Amino acid sequence: xxxxxxxxxxxxxxxxxxxxxxxxxxGLEFLGIxxxxxxxxxxxIFRVGESTIEVxxxxxxxxxxxxxxxKNGEGIHHLCLRVDDAAAALAxxxxxxxxxxxxxxxxxxxxxKIGFLHPKSTFGVLTEFAEGEDGP
Ligand code: CMX
Numbered sequence: 001x002x003x004x005x006x007x008x009x010x011x012x013x014x015x016x017x018x019x020x021x022x023x024x025x026x027g028l029e030f031l032g033i034x035x036x037x038x039x040x041x042x043x044x045i046f047r048v049g050e051s052t053i054e055v056x057x058x059x060x061x062x063x064x065x066x067x068x069x070x071k072n073g074e075g076i077h078h079l080c081l082r083v084d085d086a087a088a089a090l091a092x093x094x095x096x097x098x099x100x101x102x103x104x105x106x107x108x109x110x111x112x113k114i115g116f117l118h119p120k121s122t123f124g125v126l127t128e129f130a131e132g133e134d135g136p
Pocket of ligand 1: 009041054056064065067068071078109116118120124125
């Protein structure tokens, strides 16, 4: 069961350049910065109602966000949906013929269980499932 939009990921060249826009121009609550070494990203998180925006900076040109920036420049990178059971959501997508990036969940920001669907199978939008309590 999908509960809500967990977050929208936005790829930027520089967190320090982008943070003032989200915090000071939009006036969103800034929840802090987290580094996910395995994903080669640093992310600044902003609350938007029951969801968040994760602003993503690459820590390496060969990471997923580094490659995306190289090819597309800055912009929306992925959509994350909160689910009750990430393993079940991935299994259901696989059964329905969707190409998975993650065959089973792994650990993401705030220790949530996460798994990605391939954008070539989801009409161009990299889609993530996330299970667990992260606050907002
Ligand atoms: N949205 C839409 N399409 C994307 C994309 C994105 N974010 N990233 C890559 N693509 C496209 C590429 O442009 C490419 O398209 P073409 O074949 O038309 O050129 C296609 O997907 C496949 O690209 P690829 O070269 O085979 O694969 P990449 O090495 O670029 O990897 C992907 C793409 C999605 C498999 C990889 O980025 C991935 O595994 N992502 C999941 C993890 C992730 O994104 N982590 C960062 C966020 C972490 C977090 O939220 O904590």
